[in-house]
Amino acid sequence: MITFDQTLPVAREVLAIHHDQISKLDWLILNRDLNGRVRFIVPEEIGADEVQRPEIEAVYQSLSKQLELHAYPIDSGILYEATQEQAHYGAQAFRLDGFDNVWIVDRLANESGWESIAEVAGGAPRIVFFSIKGGVGRSTALAASAWALARAGKRVLVLDLDLESPGLSSALLPSDRQPKYGVTDWLVEDLVDNGEPLIQDLYATSGLTTAGEIYLVPAHGRDPGEYVSKLGRVWMPKIRAQMQAESWSMRLNRLVNTLEERIRPHAILIDSRAGIDEVAAACVTDLGAHTIFMFAIQGQQTWTGYRALLSHWQQRGVITDIRGRLQLVAGLVPDDERRLDYLAILRADAYALFADTYDEVEPGAISDWNFEEDDDNAPHSPLQIRWNRGWYGLLSLQHRMVQVDYSEVHSVYGELIEFLNRSLTQGQLA
Incomplete structure (x- = not known):
């Protein structure tokens, strides 16, 4: 059985196995929704690429099998966005260890997150x-x-x-x-x-x-x-x-x-x-x-x-x-x-x-x-x-x-x- 804490370690292992396919992407986002389910978000041009699209679908299918209930079905597990900024949709993102082009976005129920560190304020301490x-x-x-x-x-x-x-x-x-x-x-x-x-x-x-x-x-x-x-x-x-x-x-x-x-x-x-x-x-x-x-x-x-x-x-x-x-x-x-x-x-x-x-x-x-x-x-x-x-x-x-x-x-x-x-x-x- 896979639990929430295992989603990122499992994703890291699966993406490492498919490193050649992942390295071709300008960026890839692992999107964890409010329920803890994982999707891919990739550049929209991948959707029209007859070579890369099947490759990414195969990677996600492999990940989906590993994550079980913490992943979406293959037909709804990949989203396409024009830019990485649009894919973030205002949420904070951080890199997945071992990858320069893979980012994690956590959708949280509350607005304030511990990872957004404001600069030291001017004026009185x-x-x-x-x-x-x-x-x-x-x-x-x-x-x-x-x-x-x-x-x-x-x-x-x-x-x-x-x-x-x-x-x-x-x-x-x-x-x-x-x-x-x-x-x-x-x-x-x-x-x-x-x-x-x-x-x-x-x-x-x-x-x-x-x-x-x-x-x-x-x-x-x-x-x-x-x-x-x-x-x-x-x-x-x-x-x-x-x-x-x-x-x-x-x-x-x-x-x-x-x-x-x-x-x-x-x-x-x-x-x-x-x-x-x-x-x-x-x-x-x-x-x-x-x-x-x-x-x-x-x-x-x-x-x-x-x-x-x-x-x-x-x-x-x-x-x-x-x-x-x-x-x-x-x-x-x-x-x-x-x-x-x-x-x-x-x-x-x-x-x-x-x-x-x-x-x-x-x-x-x-x-x-x-x-x-x-x-x-x-x-x-x-x-x-x-x-x-x-x-x-x-x-x-x-x-x-x-x-x-x-x-x-x-x-x-x-x-x-x-x-x-x-x-x-x-x-x-x-």
């Missing part, structure tokens, strides 16, 4: 707090980081994009300072060209006693309203003139740009949804992040998820576009005698995760992207956040941040804060 699973202290770390940066005199824009599990605003804003609207309100109103009037009521300042200021955009306003109904619409593309669609992540980017122009922050901190889905993808890959903090705790769930993500980037050939922005953060590090052992195990697992993304270097050669396991400047070297019961969770964090002193924050989040301050000072994130 966009720093994404991301985790594969929840409960690792990600949002609390963001709140503490925002406070520390504001204490140092920075204007910090914070966006709660964990839309399906909102709560960051309660950490930084008392109930009487909550803004009227939130991200979900804007995304829904923007669909009907009513987003602009919401901007001035979309954020609020923290009111904390700091030299700088925190501007927070919550997931929803002080009255959530029909939040579930709105949430079901935020991912919608916006249809513009000439029936052109603006994806929801493009709309989100437009919102961030608008807020940045209005507030002029020194840094933008983004709380991403946990997991591997289109919402997290938008935060990590679509918004032009300068730095992506990958929160981890020791455990197989963490590494299984991150391994799937990095493998996807490698398969799609985009790992080099994003690897320089990644930085591991170790959450919930024991603040006792277990700490060193915990960090040693986590660093070893992190190195195993990142090692395949580093450049292979011959003896005596030099590379800008090659790190040893014990290199403290490597992205796999974790910035540690120590476990502290008083800082775990968001329920009373706003009250704590009114009273807390810097030494207490630094004892828990020092390495993370120092990384941010050093990066901003040195211009690495500016």
